Amino acid sequence: MTFAVETDYPERTDGAAAGGIGAVFRCARNAQSLSGDALAQATGLSRRTIIKIEQGDDSVAFGSYRAVARVLGVDWLLDVFCGTAREECAHSPQYYLSGTTALSLPPEDGRPPALWYSSSLGNPKSWRIAGKHLTHTGHLIGVVDLWDATTAIARYGVTVPRLWVASPERAVFDLLIDHCEIKGKTVPNVQASDVDDVVSLSRVAQWVDMCEPFLSQKGIASIREWIEGGDW
Known part of the structure; x- marks a missing residue:
C-alpha cells in the first residue's frame, strides 16, 4: 500500500514536530484498541517503522507518517504540526x-x-x-x-x-x-x-x-x- 506525499509538505519531519506527532499517534492507536502489529498491517509499514514513528524518529519518511495518520483518521494532525506553520509549530510555547x-x-x-x-x-x-x-x-x-x-x-x-x-x-x-x-x-x-x-x-x-x-x-x-x- 502506498500513499502520495503532497508537495507542500517536507520529505521528512523535523525532530520537535515528529516527537509531538508520534506521541499523539500512540494515544490515538491505544484509544482505538489497535495493536502495533495491526497498525503496521493496515499501513503496509513494518512494525519497526511504526515503533520509530511513535517514538518521534525524524529519520522516517514523511509519507510513512501520513500513512499512519490516514489509518488512524487523524490526517489533520499533519496540518497542525507540519503544515505551512511547521517552523512555528516546532517551537510551540511551553506556557x-x-x-x-x-x-x-x-x-x-x-x-x-x-x-x-x-x-x-x-x-x-x-x-x-x-x-x-x-x-x-x-x-x-x-x-x-x-x-x-x-x-x-x-x-x-x-x-x-x-x-x-x-x-x-x-x-x-x-x-x-x-x-x-x-x-x-x-x-x-x-x-x-x-x-x-x-x-x-x-x-x-x-x-x-x-x-x-x-x-x-x-x-x-x-x-x-x-x-x-x-x-x-
Whole structure:
C-alpha cells in the first residue's frame, strides 16, 4: 500500500514536530484498541517503522507518517504540526495564557473580551496559565489559535519579554479539556451562554470532533453537553 506525499509538505519531519506527532499517534492507536502489529498491517509499514514513528524518529519518511495518520483518521494532525506553520509549530510555547484569563483579554481580531475579569489582567499571580494551572493542549491541536499578546498585556501595566495567549475559542477548548476530560468535573463559573456572543462554539466543537480518538467517552459527552448549552 502506498500513499502520495503532497508537495507542500517536507520529505521528512523535523525532530520537535515528529516527537509531538508520534506521541499523539500512540494515544490515538491505544484509544482505538489497535495493536502495533495491526497498525503496521493496515499501513503496509513494518512494525519497526511504526515503533520509530511513535517514538518521534525524524529519520522516517514523511509519507510513512501520513500513512499512519490516514489509518488512524487523524490526517489533520499533519496540518497542525507540519503544515505551512511547521517552523512555528516546532517551537510551540511551553506556557501560554488560557482559560478565564485569556477570555478576559480582548483578542487580536478586534472582538470584545468574552468575559469581563479585566482587573485580573494586571496581576500576573492571578493568571491562568496552560502548562501550569491548566492542561496544555498542544499535544491535541498544536499552536492553533495562539497569538503574541506581549503588546496587548502591556496596556494593563505588565511588561514581559514574550507572552502567548489563547484565542477565545482555544481558551474555552482548554477549559473543557482540563475540567471535563482530565479532572472529570464540570467547568466552574463559566457556562457556554456566558461566552457564546463572542466565542465560536462551532469552532470549538470542530476541534473536539477532531480530537475524539484521543478523548474518553465520558469526557466527550461532558464537553458536548457544555457546548450545547450555548447559542451557536
